[in-house]
Amino acid sequence: MTDDKDVLRDVWFGRIPTCFTLCQDEITEREAEPYYLLLPRVSYLTLVTDKVKKHFQKVMRQEDISEIWFEYEGTPLKWHYPIGLLFDLLASSSALPWNITVHFKSFPEKDLLHCPSKDAIEAHFMSCMKEADALKHKSQVINEMQKKDHKQLWMGLQNDRFDQFWAINRKLMEYPAEENGFRYIPFRIYQTTTERPFIQKLFRPVAADGQLHTLGDLLKEVCPSAVDPEAAAVIHLYSQLKHPNHLHPRKLNNSSACSSKHDYKLFGAFLKG
């Protein structure tokens, strides 16, 4: 159980060194220096970039500022995706720091959702937590919680408080002794080779014969092209442990992804506790 806690802490405290640069097209009153920040992998861009916003707005006139948005090498960054996911999908093979361009105009309506307030981020985060629990426990655990417990999950994320978050989240990670696991595993598989959004399907943690399903089993069932040695597709498989209570794919490189020698019991390694 101790090494599980270490893994949980490692995931929670994962950081990406990032360099924010103002887009050349933005109108400034003087030169804007780049801004450096360590981004938490488990959080959301619009939640952790207030300082970035303030820094660049200092050199701009109010009338030239509208909603902030971020872009990496021409790709608008979806604020509602966890930061670690964005990085692994788009920039993991590039040298650090992650170079993100900041914009204050020409919001790309077709590519991005608006983020009108911190409340919007909270609503999105809580919805993800609820969706995950709908799969794990038919929403029973999260619905039985009090409003203050929900608030604590959010505050834990917002304030980077591991213990505060996990005091509540551990209840969402439990299952009855007589069961061998959750009803279904919440997961999303993102592929870099397609425009299609993520794959999300029903997947039980235990097979009919009582054996625990492995990560390889999951891939074989929902994303068979991923385990085809001939396929050129690079799958980004994330183990963003329990964030936000979804198993996001973990990155594997080409050939090792396909050999599937990684027999991670879905429960033992990643989701137990």
Added chain:
Amino acid sequence: MAEEPQTVLQLPPSSAAGGEGLTDVSPETTTPEPPSSAAVSPGTEEPAGDTKKKIDILLKAVGDTPIMKTKKWAVERTRTIQGLIDFIKKFLKLVASEQLFIYVNQSFAPSPDQEVGTLYECFGSDGKLVLHYCKSQAWG
């Protein structure tokens, strides 16, 4: 009401078992949608085979939100929640500035760019996806 050039195909409501008629959801030609939603071509027949291109959605009003006359819809799997919201707002003649929230399992509000096909896979039952819609936040 002023009729824009609409491409909604209305099948006459069936009085056979099954109740209300299934209607195609057409794309909003003026409202931009997140790129993951595909346009629906009116009049497309569902291809035979296991993966139906369209899924059945049952819309239920919450609270004092107006009730849709047609509640059952056949919708392309790739249609997004935002696309569905825009459609319902138009159908109910709500103004663009009015908010509309959609809930799954009466518990969570999926992201606007979420595809209905994925929601159906994970949360559908008895061959359909039940969605509750509300002008205010019903389940937080």
